[in-house]
Amino acid sequence: MPATASCAEKPLLLKSPSAAVTVRIFKEGDKGFFYTLSLNNQELIKPSRLGLSISGKPLLDAAAEPELLASKTITESFALLRYNYQQRSVSYKKYQISIGKNRIELAVFDNGCAIRYQLPNAQQVHVTAEQTSFVLDSGVRAWFFERNNNWKLKSYAGLWMQTRLDSLDRISATGPIQGKPIVAQLADKSYLFITEAALQHYSGMRLKANKNSLSVDFTEGDKGFFVQSGKGSFTPWRIIGLASNLNELVNQNIVEALNEKPDEYLYANTDYISPGKSAWSWITRREDYLEPAVEKSIIDAAAQLNYSYTLIDDGWEEKWKQKWQTLKELVDHGQQKNIKVWVWKDSKYLRDTAYCNAFLDTLNRLGVAGIKIDFMNSEAKELIDFEIGFLKAAAQKKLMVNFHGCHTSTGEYRSFPNEMTREGVRGAELNIMNEPIPAWHNTALPFTRYITGPADYTPALFSNRASTTLTHQLALLYLFDSPFQCIAENPVTLVNDPLYKPILPLIRNLPTTWDSTLVLDGSEIGSCAIIAKKKGEDWYVAAINGLTSETNITLDLSFVKGLSNYRATAIQDAKMGFSSLATVPSQLHKKKISIPPMGGFVIHLQPIKQ
Structure with missing residues (x-):
């Protein structure tokens, strides 16, 4: 200097x-x-x-x-x-x-x-x-x-x-x-x-x-x-x-x-770090939760939807008498379907270094892809030290990490790229805890919590969506950044219920990382979020209404170069579910779109293949 x-x-x-x-x-x-x-x-x-x-x-x-x-x-x-x-x-x-x-x-x-x-x-x-x-x-x-x-x-x-x-x-x-x-x-x-x-x-x-x-x-x-x-x-x-x-x-x-580059030795090989969609049985659990046959059916449905992962959450170690054998069976079943397995663990058991290293080593040997750890419940120095130490220990075992029960991001994911996401957000799980999430909270999140980094909100809980609409929930998959995108709705439900048939092509092709992001006119924190995101040559426009009254926006698609060379699929709310319309972008460009109370829309713009 x-x-x-x-x-x-x-x-x-x-x-x-x-x-x-x-x-x-x-x-x-x-x-x-x-x-x-x-x-x-x-x-x-x-x-x-x-x-x-x-x-x-x-x-x-x-x-x-x-x-x-x-x-x-x-x-x-x-x-x-x-x-x-x-x-x-x-x-x-x-x-x-x-x-x-x-x-x-x-x-x-x-x-x-x-x-x-x-x-x-x-x-x-x-x-x-x-x-x-x-x-x-x-x-x-x-x-x-x-x-x-x-x-x-x-x-x-x-x-x-x-x-x-x-x-x-x-x-x-x-x-x-x-x-x-x-x-x-x-x-x-x-x-x-x-x-x-x-x-x-x-x-x-x-x-x-x-x-x-x-x-x-x-x-x-x-x-x-x-x-x-x-x-x-x-x-x-x-x-x-x-x-x-x-x-x-x-x-x-x-x-x-302002975060440091990753350690070149610790992250010399990052092939194990891969974004993707994940299934999650915990939030829609029933009496048969964690039954191995049920988890295998979830893996099968996830494969049909082009997911990359399934998450085995709280209770697996207690429910399975032969826990490692059962986990290995699920990992092997997932490999046949190109679905990798994550597991959940209460962080209190991982604060003993010897136990933690042995546990992570076992996960690595069994072929587990990542670990979700929970209940740090503090940002005191002792817990910050634990989180950083855990990221390093997981990297040594080639495991990805998802923190829950934690503070917001401060950019750790740059220095420790095996951190795929973290909670530090009020997400969909509150809907099953008699604390339903209001639509206006969702419209604030892209401009508040998410400016510090990815968050594991677990969007798309269609079957327990509080006061929001089905398309509002769909739009959250595009508005909320998380390279490990844990989709709340049970994939078996998505595959088998005809209600979801109009949106399955979008679910199958959903990106979890983005080339660019553009906030569109009409967005207002706590009222309306309208965001366009690009992946490859495709554009996705998602919007949600946080108000209890209808809102009208004028959609300007001028940011898409060569708009006439694209085709569009528009998903909106309908009385009994989703409305899907295949159209040309000119029918949407600079046109008024009405978003129902606490509703949403999603538009997928794809280049027309020559």
Whole structure:
């Protein structure tokens, strides 16, 4: 990094590559150190605290001044599974600032910034608090997830709703602490979000609200947590992202860019990492749940639908007297049908390293493809360490991973590509727990939870869909990203019930990774989500209505090059099920489409073969 040392007699001004974003770092007498963030000279983050407490004492030297040590422009490209390995490019300026003996790093993008602190060079560091805050205008609308019990911050499975930012400190029955991300809509209708990236060897960031300010908070509270530190150790990144519209919000790559590349040795061979659709018997279970013959019939139906996987969930180890023999029989049956097997496991049994390694080794020997582990129920450092250690252990055994009962993603899937998806979302399983999911929650998710990474919502629970329609449920398969897409409806039902015949071609050809994503006009968080996604030469347009009244949109397909060379299949809601219409795109382009209350539609655009 070329040094450009300068002492901050005046505030330090740190600019993005185009100079559109400016971060100002300054000291305010004995009050400490602060920053602001501006976009095109408009201040979006007002003076906000910087600081970290180590063993109860400030990391930053109150007698020192901020000094710019170095800066450089970083431009990189990366290709991730969730984008079907299409290249994504980012450019930002990375700054190193010293305050006394300690350093802060900032990454300033044209669409946001991120801040992290260098930890003291010591064998063990006791982090007792962090002062980093984010102060916004009081009146902005803020989207947050809510669940009025102590599960809220254990599993991040709350309903996404909105309020004024300055009421976040009192709106929740559980108190002023909120989970991440927080997504705010500013006065000019642009968006700002707050989250973190590269969460490893540390406690997860929560956000404590106080009027129009959010500040970093940890699960451990005042007792803090211990970090094995050393030269060059940093906290995770604290991110402020900016987007002028919902399309920019959904397509931002800041979270991923600030995670490290995968370990070349651990991931030298990634042939075992493969996206695909999965069957899942647990959510539609009956008295014969986990009977081997029933699971084999599910594998057979999954094969008819071009699935890649089936998931054996909770109870298999207790129900099967010869569990490994039975599991091997299912794996062998699946191999005949080109269906691989995943298994579920309560994480409490895997926290013993010896047991965990032996269990994973057995799964590997039997030919199991992946493991879904559950009930971490915390983002305390102890559980973050467990998750990262588990990803490494699973990679050594060539196993893919799906986390449940966990916090939201912070981009781990870039550093650990065997993480296929994770929960940290209020998904379809709540429909069978007398907590039905409202349509408006679904319309918020692509613009809130999913901006941090893939999520295992388990969409398409047609037979227990709460107040939503059948086509609403179908559309979720396209709106919700998850390279391991666990489809809730029983595949035997899909194959055998004539109700689903119109949508079976879509189910069979459903991609689970995408080349590109485009949010279309008419989308509004919590009201309507209309998103187009491309895979190869095919385009899919999916929409859902979150309102209890009909909504009308004008569908503009101008983004499809050579539209006249495509044919279209449109799936909409009908009185008794699905309506399927084969048509030409010109009959849909710039035409009004009505979406019924809590309904949806899906359009598949395919090139006409010459």
